[in-house]
């Protein structure tokens with residue numbers, strides 16, 4: 535076990551990050567066919583991505599989203615997360631797939647009404663606006679990126695949400711909210727950035743009102759087999775490269791999250807593995823990053839964004855190998871005292 539008890543690999547970039555880059559829009563749905571020839575892409579990427587590390591995790595993530603969010607919004611719109619593309623369903627746009635991801639996540643948790651939510655790692659506020667429209671709820675969004683907080687506020691004001699929605703720079707590991715404040719605690723693809731998963735889940739549970747719901751949608755590594763102590767060295771090496779390029783801290787498995795939910799008084803816990811359902815995503819972003827608009831946008835955005843784009847094939851490879859998982863974990867805070 536690692537420093538937080540969940541580090542399965544040798545995370546050389548554990549103290550740094552610039553976050554993951556999920557760039558470029560692809561309008562037409564396409565299953566990815568990206569394969570990485572063993573060692574070849576890695577050998578190209580390593581010397582490039584190790585340049586320009588940020589001094590620490592939080593400032594790295596803030597700088598990454600400050601730099602890349604405008605391009606992302608231009609190409610993809612207001613949601614900065616994977617889409618949900620179930621096999622056999624009719625083709626849909628990436629934007630619809632992203633909205634479907636939100637809807638499917640709500641279904642897993644059985645959420646049918648929300649009054650007051652927190653959007654943990656809110657990006658430019660896409661989830662908050664969508665959920666506020668759907669439920670009429672209030673939302674407080676937090677992000678590490680000052681530019682995201684400002685943009686989330688500007689869009690929400692322009693769209694007439696008034697004081698229903700507010701966005702600020704704050705750390706998910708030390709949330710500026712009273713305990714028991716929210717009936718929905720929402721974390722859409724921010725958990726992978728958290729260097730202390732234990733603290734992360736305990737903060738999610740703390741700010742949730744008794745009887746309220748916590749939803750975490752996040753990247754995980756595969757669940758270890760019985761008797762397995764750690765990921766295989768070649769798996770650890772692949773994740774190391776991704777962490778190095780995106781400055782992500784240690785990953786954990788969905789089983790680790792389940793344990794943390796249980797340990798924090800969350801009940802009715804549900805988990806899902808949607809690795810298959812999100813599989814078109816990385817192929818789509820890679821294909822569009824290679825268009826002239828994508829390449830120009832990346833060059834304009836800057837080095838941190840380019841660095842993330844260079845590692846996208848490794849994300850596709852991680853999913854293909856069954857090493858990287860896309861998981862949903864939901865739970866309800868027990869109404870009884872712990």
Ligand SMILES: C[S@@+](CC[C@H](N)C(=O)[O-])C[C@H]1O[C@@H](n2cnc3c(N)ncnc32)[C@H](O)[C@@H]1O
Pocket residue numbers: 595596599612613614615654655656657658659660661676677678679682704705706707721722723724727728
């Ligand atoms: C991939 S974006 C997802 C944005 C948004 N949830 C969405 O789906 O559109 C990840 C977000 O997590 C935020 N984040 C990462 N680490 C954080 C932390 N420690 N505290 C607060 N926000 C964090 C980033 O600032 C960014 O807004």
